[in-house]
Amino acid sequence: DVKVTQSSRYLVKRTGEKVFLECVQDMDHENMFWYRQDPGLGLRLIYFSYDVKMKGKGDIPEGYSVSREKKERFSLILESASTNQTSMYLCASSLRGIMNYGYTFGSGTRLTVV
Amino acid sequence: GDSVTQMEGPVTLSEEAFLTINCTYTATGYPSLFWYVQYPGEGLQLLLKATKADDKGSNKGFEATYRKETTSFHLEKGSVQVSDSAVYFCALKNFNKFYFGSGTKLNVKP
Numbered sequence: 001d002v003k004v005t006q007s008s009r010y011l012v013k014r015t016g017e018k019v020f021l022e023c024v025q026d027m028d029h030e031n032m033f034w035y036r037q038d039p040g041l042g043l044r045l046i047y048f049s050y051d052v053k054m055k056g057k058g059d060i061p062e063g064y065s066v067s068r069e070k071k072e073r074f075s076l077i078l079e080s081a082s083t084n085q086t087s088m089y090l091c092a093s094s095l096r097g098i099m100n101y102g103y104t105f106g107s108g109t110r111l112t113v114v
Numbered sequence: 115g116d117s118v119t120q121m122e123g124p125v126t127l128s129e130e131a132f133l134t135i136n137c138t139y140t141a142t143g144y145p146s147l148f149w150y151v152q153y154p155g156e157g158l159q160l161l162l163k164a165t166k167a168d169d170k171g172s173n174k175g176f177e178a179t180y181r182k183e184t185t186s187f188h189l190e191k192g193s194v195q196v197s198d199s200a201v202y203f204c205a206l207k208n209f210n211k212f213y214f215g216s217g218t219k220l221n222v223k224p
Contacts, residue, residue, distance in 0.1 A: 004157075040216075042203075042215065042217055043203070043214045090157055092158075102150075102205075103158075103160075105157035105158040105159070108155075108156065
């Protein structure tokens with residue numbers, strides 16, 4: 001089974017801190033994604049990557065950046081954390097070019113910014 | 115653009131009741147359709163999928179049929195259990211991009 005591992009389940013950070021959320025997948029997937037999930041707003045795409053060193057902005061990229069130096073790892077960076085970034089963050093991966101192949105999600109990181 | 119609309123929750127049912135969660139979509143071309151489930155405190159897990167019109171996806175007693183004529187992919191289960199309590203997301207995949215519905219919370223009472 002494909003496994004997508006997010007490094008932390010729960011994280012508490014202070015306003016203004018630089019925060020790194022790590023995601024690693026073990027099945028050689030080309031595509032990786034970061035979403036945030038908030039009550040009443042569903043899943044919103046922050047950034048995606050279709051290849052190493054490639055990144056694309058999703059629907060809500062402001063305040064975030066990403067890094068993909070290796071195929072298996074996709075990091076989400078909060079440059080200066082703010083309280084409105086308190087949320088559940090979900091990483092996902094998938095194979096490229098196969099229409100019926102779904103996403104595999106990690107277990108999520110619940111981030112609280114105080 | 116492409117989008118998914120699913121019924122708002124929460125949906126509250128008694129154990130062994132019949133479940134329907136409605137999902138409709140708008141898409142160009144020929145998308146694949148998915149249902150994901152999220153248990154409390156967890157990420158999303160793939161529940162079932164269908165890749166073309168009239169396909170039926172099924173898993174764990176849940177099923178959904180890809181209806182192109184009504185652009186729908188409703189989730190059904192004949193007899194729900196307390197352990198089915200979760201949030202259910204309908205999604206479509208088109209041209210390598212996913213679109214998710216807003217999720218429907220299901221509460222099943224014993």
